Amino acid sequence: MSDHPSSDRPSSDRPSSGGSAPDRPAPGGTVLEVEGLRVTVGHGAAEAVREVSFTVLAGQSVGLVGESGSGKTLTCRAVLGLAAPGVRSDAGTLALGGTDLLGLDARGWQRLRGARLGAVFQDPGSFLNPALTVGRQLAEPLRVHRGLSRADARRRAVELLDSVGLRDPEAVYGRYPHELSSGMLQRVLIAIAVSGDPDLLVADEATTALDTVVQAEVLDLLARLREERGLGLLLVSHDLAVVADATDRLLVLYAGEVVEDGPTASVVAAPAHPYTEALLAVAGLGPGARTRFPVIPGRPPAPGTAAAGCRFAPRCAYAEPECSLAPVPLVSAPDGDGDRKVRCLKPR
Numbered sequence: 018m019s020d021h022p023s024s025d026r027p028s029s030d031r032p033s034s035g036g037s038a039p040d041r042p043a044p045g046g047t048v049l050e051v052e053g054l055r056v057t058v059g060h061g062a063a064e065a066v067r068e069v070s071f072t073v074l075a076g077q078s079v080g081l082v083g084e085s086g087s088g089k090t091l092t093c094r095a096v097l098g099l100a101a102p103g104v105r106s107d108a109g110t111l112a113l114g115g116t117d118l119l120g121l122d123a124r125g126w127q128r129l130r131g132a133r134l135g136a137v138f139q140d141p142g143s144f145l146n147p148a149l150t151v152g153r154q155l156a157e158p159l160r161v162h163r164g165l166s167r168a169d170a171r172r173r174a175v176e177l178l179d180s181v182g183l184r185d186p187e188a189v190y191g192r193y194p195h196e197l198s199s200g201m202l203q204r205v206l207i208a209i210a211v212s213g214d215p216d217l218l219v220a221d222e223a224t225t226a227l228d229t230v231v232q233a234e235v236l237d238l239l240a241r242l243r244e245e246r247g248l249g250l251l252l253v254s255h256d257l258a259v260v261a262d263a264t265d266r267l268l269v270l271y272a273g274e275v276v277e278d279g280p281t282a283s284v285v286a287a288p289a290h291p292y293t294e295a296l297l298a299v300a301g302l303g304p305g306a307r308t309r310f311p312v313i314p315g316r317p318p319a320p321g322t323a324a325a326g327c328r329f330a331p332r333c334a335y336a337e338p339e340c341s342l343a344p345v346p347l348v349s350a351p352d353g354d355g356d357r358k359v360r361c362l363k364p365r
């Protein structure tokens with residue numbers, strides 16, 4: 018799959034963004050800064066995400082991992098400015114490069130999503146219009162967001178289809194979504210997502226519906242695009258095995274809170290939080306892999322469920338009475354060289 022020609026990255030025809038600072042962050046510079054993100058859901062404004070903070074650097078891949086319901090999608094949607102009805106988010110800082118996203122209006126978000134922010138989700142077929150060829154659906158945003166002529170948009174669309182590893186891109190351009198496999202559709206969605214030359218690509222369970230071989234190919238593609246284009250990648254999955262090899266840093270979410278944060282290799286080799294250890298065991302990785310569970314026993318609390326102390330304590334094999342007495346802060350992990358954080362009174 019990586020035998021494809023490099024996707025050329027046009028730098029001079031960068032589209033204008035929806036914010037006040039259209040310049041791309043320098044290599045290694047901060048692409049996304051999230052500080053103190055809080056998301057509430059429903060009429061009772063139940064807290065589903067609280068105090069989530071992280072950064073994504075240019076060219077860096079950050080993994081967001083946690084069971085279903087841990088707040089991954091709400092976090093992604095807050096970053097993308099895609100709030101569902103009844104969902105509200107606020108943060109101390111939410112910035113893309115130098116652009117403050119807090120207070121951006123709907124039009125500003127829309128312009129950002131077509132240019133500096135790209136996203137791919139599970140079930141690519143549902144994001145495409147079945148009545149239009151995939152080429153047209155790729156060329157249209159190029160005309161709208163980049164102001165290309167019809168002929169130039171077509172040519173660029175074919176180049177993009179080629180750059181995401183689709184063989185015979187000219188033929189693929191004229192196909193309808195139902196004529197493509199789900200792996201090919203996900204590549205088309207990725208081509209659309211990078212067509213505006215984004216600073217940040219958010220991939221929320223983008224490989225979950227694919228079989229293992231295609232999943233690995235799509236992860237390779239995302240890694241290649243990140244390298245070639247220098248974009249930041251926020252890779253979201255419930256499966257630690259998916260993000261373990263594909264990310265530089267890892268953020269483990271439990272019941273809407275970050276419970277562990279650190280360089281992926283270090284976290285996977287020696288998880289500090291019992292929940293991370295359990296996720297690794299479920300994924301067949303890490304120290305507990307030999308005692309592999311199909312699932313972690315028990316269920317996470319629903320948003321808004323009151324808890325005096327650690328929210329994972331009721332499911333934790335190592336919990337002690339003091340764990341449930343008071344909120345547990347996210348602090349530097351022991352032996353983490355200051356680069357790892359854990360929310361646990363009894364880190365492993």
Ligand SMILES: Nc1ncnc2c1ncn2[C@@H]1O[C@H](COP(=O)(O)OP(=O)(O)OP(=O)(O)O)[C@@H](O)[C@H]1O
Nearest residue numbers: 058059065084085086087088089090091101104320
């Ligand atoms: N619009 C909504 N209204 C009410 N509750 C919601 C809404 N969206 C999400 N939630 C709840 O917020 C919690 C976090 O949801 P979220 O979708 O972010 O989880 P997730 O980690 O992405 O899991 P999954 O992979 O299953 O989507 C869940 O308990 C979910 O039921």
